[in-house]
Amino acid sequence: MPKNAIEYTGGALGSKKIEKIDYSKPISSTTKSISYSQADNTLLLDVADTASESAAQSGQFGAVKVKNDGYVTANAIFAYTKYTGETDTSEAVEYVHYLLAPEEEIILPASRAIIATTNEQYDGTPITAQAPASAMKIVVPDSEQLNEALDDSETDVDVDDGNYFLVGDLLRIDDEIMEVVSISSNTLTVVRGSHGSTKAAHLANASLEYPFFNGYHDFDKYSVCQTDYNGKFKAQNFFGYGRGGSGKLGITAGSVAIQFYEAGYAKLGLTDVTSNTESGLTASTEYEFDITVDGGTTFDNLSFTVDSSNTKFGGSNGIIAKIQDALDTQYYTAGNLFEKRVIVSIEGGDVIFRSGSNLSTSAVELSAGSSGTAEFLGSGRIPASPTSIDARLAQELEFNPVTNSSTYKNIFIRDDGRGNLLYRNTQNVGTINYESGAIDFSVGDKPNAEFVVSVLHTSPFSGKLNAAGADRANSLKQVLGNTSQQKCEAILTVETF
Numbered sequence: 001m002p003k004n005a006i007e008y009t010g011g012a013l014g015s016k017k018i019e020k021i022d023y024s025k026p027i028s029s030t031t032k033s034i035s036y037s038q039a040d041n042t043l044l045l046d047v048a049d050t051a052s053e054s055a056a057q058s059g060q061f062g063a064v065k066v067k068n069d070g071y072v073t074a075n076a077i078f079a080y081t082k083y084t085g086e087t088d089t090s091e092a093v094e095y096v097h098y099l100l101a102p103e104e105e106i107i108l109p110a111s112r113a114i115i116a117t118t119n120e121q122y123d124g125t126p127i128t129a130q131a132p133a134s135a136m137k138i139v140v141p142d143s144e145q146l147n148e149a150l151d152d153s154e155t156d157v158d159v160d161d162g163n164y165f166l167v168g169d170l171l172r173i174d175d176e177i178m179e180v181v182s183i184s185s186n187t188l189t190v191v192r193g194s195h196g197s198t199k200a201a202h203l204a205n206a207s208l209e210y211p212f213f214n215g216y217h218d219f220d221k222y223s224v225c226q227t228d229y230n231g232k233f234k235a236q237n238f239f240g241y242g243r244g245g246s247g248k249l250g251i252t253a254g255s256v257a258i259q260f261y262e263a264g265y266a267k268l269g270l271t272d273v274t275s276n277t278e279s280g281l282t283a284s285t286e287y288e289f290d291i292t293v294d295g296g297t298t299f300d301n302l303s304f305t306v307d308s309s310n311t312k313f314g315g316s317n318g319i320i321a322k323i324q325d326a327l328d329t330q331y332y333t334a335g336n337l338f339e340k341r342v343i344v345s346i347e348g349g350d351v352i353f354r355s356g357s358n359l360s361t362s363a364v365e366l367s368a369g370s371s372g373t374a375e376f377l378g379s380g381r382i383p384a385s386p387t388s389i390d391a392r393l394a395q396e397l398e399f400n401p402v403t404n405s406s407t408y409k410n411i412f413i414r415d416d417g418r419g420n421l422l423y424r425n426t427q428n429v430g431t432i433n434y435e436s437g438a439i440d441f442s443v444g445d446k447p448n449a450e451f452v453v454s455v456l457h458t459s460p461f462s463g464k465l466n467a468a469g470a471d472r473a474n475s476l477k478q479v480l481g482n483t484s485q486q487k488c489e490a491i492l493t494v495e496t497f
Contacts, residue, residue: 021062023107026495028061033489034074034481041077041480044494047110047467061496064479066098067105070491074100077480078108081473082115083460086122087248089471090114090460099484100492110496112253112461112474124252124459127241129259129393129452131360132225137172137211138240140164146173146206147186152199155190159208162186163245166436170194170236172209173202177219195219210237226359226450231443234430238437242457247471250463251434254417255456258441260449264294264363264391265354269383272349275314280380284308287376288369291327291342294355294362299336301371302326311380313346320344320351341448355391358449362391393452413441435464 034042045064066076075097082094094115098106116122147158150173157171162183165171169180171190177197178190193199196218212235213219216228227233237243242250281287288303304326307317314320324344330337341356342364355362366386368377378384397406410424421430421441430441443449456462460474467475483490 021497023063023065023497026065026497029493029495031069031491031493032481033070033491034483035489036483036486041075041482043478044481044492045479045496047476047478061110063107063109063497064476065105065107065495065497066100066479066481067493067495068100068102068490069493070489071102072483072485072488072490073102074490074492075482075484076100076106076492077482078476079478079480080113080115080476081460082117083122084117086120086124086459089247090473093477095480108476110476112465113476114460114474122460124248124255124456124462125241127453127455127457129454131450131452132212132239134224136213136219136222136225137209140208140210141244144208144245146202146204146208149204150202150206152201153192155192157188157190159186159188161245162188164208164243168236168436168438170211170215172211172219173206174200176200176202177211196221210240210243211235212237212239224359224450226448227443227446229447231446231449232441234438234440236436236438238432238439238455238457239453240437241455242437242462244458248458248460248462249435249472250457251432251437252456252459252462253419253434254415255454256413256415256421256432257454258413258421258451259393259396259411259454260443260446260451261358261360261362261391262394263355263358264361264389265352266364266366266386266388267353268351268366268386270350270381273313273346273351274349275312275318275320275346277313277381279306279311279313279319279382281306281311281319281376281382282374282380283311286373287379288371288373289376290367290369291337291353292363292365292367293337293340293342294357294359294364296340297336298365298367299330301369301373302330302337303369303371303373304376313351320346353386356447358391358446360391360450363388413443434462 032044068074078096079093082091144160144164147160162185165180165188167180171178171180177194178192179194180188180190182189214222215234216232238251283306286303286305288301290298290300291302292298304322310317312318327342331341343354343356345352353364355364365388368375394411396408398409399406413421413423415421415432419431420428421432423429423443429443432439465475466472467477479494481492
């Protein structure tokens with residue numbers, strides 16, 4: 001599609017060009033001579049879900065321009081689907097007419113558009129800052145069930161209603177994950193035992209579920225929806241939202257927002273500390289403390305030895321580096337700190353022990369050791385009673401210091417209405433499929449992170465861009481022409497971009 005492009009940069013998935021319409025280079029151009037008719041309009045462009053010689057495919061062009069290239073007035077007519085309410089079925093096609101004088105033209109975007117009988121917002125069902133279900137699955141709506149007993153090898157799976165599924169879906173029955181590769185009526189052809197699950201026999205009328213574990217790993221790798229160590233996450237549905245068998249389905253374009261938890265931490269309670277600040281600890285002396293990370297079992301008597309020539313907080317052999325080395329050693333060692341990351345740093349003049357996980361349960365607690373080695377807490381400049389701060393969601397708003405007006409911080413992943421996921425408004429980090437809800441993103445600075453989601457779903461503007469389909473049409477359907485001049489032909493040119 002010939003377009004100019006702008007670019008999102010800095011994302012973990014790399015830069016991606018987001019195309020912008022170039023009105024100097026039409027995709028198609030049709031000019032027709034049109035005679036006056038009181039009964040019938042002349043079809044200039046038909047829009048459909050699939051391309052053909054007579055129809056342009058919905059979503060494959062960005063705008064339509066109609067220009068009066070004749071000497072008399074011409075009527076440009078745009079057809080859309082009418083809705084009487086957000087939850088009501090769509091009704092007949094309705095038409096918007098523009099009477100164009102010679103040389104006049106009109107350009108309309110080929111975006112989601114309907115005609116409504118009220119001025120209500122057709123936004124869909126709102127979900128606001130909700131954590132995905134902790135079970136990482138939900139039951140398929142309307143009590144969908146397995147419609148046969150299934151052995152542990154059959155790949156054609158009969159269900160009550162195949163309309164609840166899409167190719168590419170993951171399906172969970174009991175503790176087995178299956179990948180849907182094709183659908184024929186109410187029979188799903190699947191790959192069995194996917195994502196580390198085990199092929200098994202299942203009883204007729206077993207419950208069917210949409211799973212949404214982190215698809216970069218086995219289904220039982222994590223106990224909650226979270227990114228992995230590299231900040232990556234994907235699922236084949238948007239946590240069950242917008243799925244069903246009929247009617248208005250899918251995710252409303254432009255409505256996705258994802259917010260990550262900020263890691264819990266412990267702070268020593270110091271002030272004005274810099275890397276050059278003396279710790280007050282004794283050179284060449286071993287110190288110890290107990291540490292509990294992310295709700296796990298306490299690691300007793302974590303020890304480190306102060307360098308013989310550097311008792312400052314900073315430096316490659318300073319106090320912070322020595323403690324970090326001790327923590328990193330235990331990260332790779334079987335025990336209570338195995339694969340539990342802690343980052344020690346100076347923040348705001350204090351020494352912070354921050355969890356390397358951004359889970360809702362992430363936390364760090366420090367307490368006194370018990371082995372008889374010199375105690376870190378309470379020695380030198382180190383306070384005896386550190387403070388622990390729980391993981392949390394950051395304050396969403398920031399306020400103007402003069403007017404106190406509020407704006408949302410750039411701390412979210414948001415979608416741009418084109419299926420791209422943007423982090424901090426500029427970094428392209430992944431994609432969202434508005435029809436299936438399939439989501440895939442990678443945010444490098446949010447490893448092992450839980451999140452909450454806000455989204456709208458199940459409205460006329462949800463799901464795929466759709467020129468047809470009962471109760472789901474949400475785009476331009478046709479462009480037609482006529483003329484008010486009975487004694488001369490009009491000429492209309494229709495271009496798509």
